Amino acid sequence: MxxxxxxxxxxxxxxxxxxxxxxxxxxxxxxxxxxxxxxxxxxxxxxxxxxxxxxxxxxxxxxxxxxxxxxxPAALALGNIASAAFGFVTVASPLMQRLANEVNALVGVSIQDDGNMLIVKTWRPEESHTIWLDVGYRMPVLTSSSGIAYLGALSREEREKLETLLPEDAAADCAEVWDRERVQLRRDGYAFVQGQARYSQSINAVATPFHPSEIGEPVSFFCGANVDDLSDARIHSQVGPALVRAVTSLKALTGQAVSAVASG
Structure with a gap:
């Protein structure tokens, strides 16, 4: 910017x-x-x-x-038009609701908006009364799992464009995080921020990118819960792989055969 x-x-x-x-x-x-x-x-x-x-x-x-x-009302109308254009969310809904029930965690989609990750859709475990994050919640790029999954999927040119939206101290670290997360995503299919590096110490989450045909950049699908319910070990053994499988199924349904991680 x-x-x-x-x-x-x-x-x-x-x-x-x-x-x-x-x-x-x-x-x-x-x-x-x-x-x-x-x-x-x-x-x-x-x-x-x-x-x-x-x-x-x-x-x-x-x-x-x-x-x-x-x-x-004009803002509401514009938002509804934009939402209707995101056809992949409709296709994803049964897959993501099933995932939320399976892992007993919040599942959602976040997009990059003005240098932050913005939650635009969530699926909660059925019959759960836990207070979850909701649509409209914003997360920083470099210290949230959604953010680093999004960042790792960008091309070099897209990353440099993102850097102009970030505070100067964050922009300076962007290239290093980008290099690291591209390796992580290609190896495991998911990304997550661990320990003290997380922007919120009460929430743990894992995320994976998806590149819809409707928009020009990736989005992040994520699973998140209280740290007492979602440990790092459980992310690696169950939740991360389950999220990747759900998004892989979404890719098959929407014809997105290519990797969400840009080649250069």
Missing amino acids: RDLEQDRRYANTLARGLRILRAFRPSDNGLGNLEISERTGIPRSTVSRLTFTLCALGYLTHGRHFDKYRLG
Whole structure:
């Protein structure tokens, strides 16, 4: 992003408006201009103009004087159109629900969004009352299993593009992680972040990439659970191989015969 912003073709106002839409999370009960400014780093005066415009276009809604902004019907319509274009999720659903029941863990799909991994679909074990991560949750690329599985599947050119979206300290480590995870994915078919390197010490997860025909880059399928229920040993002996088998079945059903890991 740092280099992209210097490109004369880059529409900064549009980018800031989209950044505001990305600031909203499923757990939010509305956001004020100050909260949006704090989340996005955009000055409050600029946020005020952009939220007014987004409201006028239907991408945000706003109640009375003291109410807060919420995503509006235009944003919902756009999201539904995008979801409908992801046909692989529909094909994957019975496979992933069966996997969630088999390993008693959350199964999900995450995509790269503005330098983070965004959960866009989940399958929970049936009859489970555990509180799981849900759609809209964001994870860092280099310290989440979903992130390193995604990274390991990228080509060199795609990795360099990703680096422009990451904080400078993370971008500096990106090439090293990319080299390591490409080897891991080709050897075992899955990737996971161990121990203190994980961004969350309470959750353990394993992930594998999949390259849908509908979009131009890989996504990550993952299995995750509380560390007490999903140990590193269980990831290697059961959950990781089961996830790879499920995604391999999905590849067969969708005609994705090639490896999700880019060749160069």
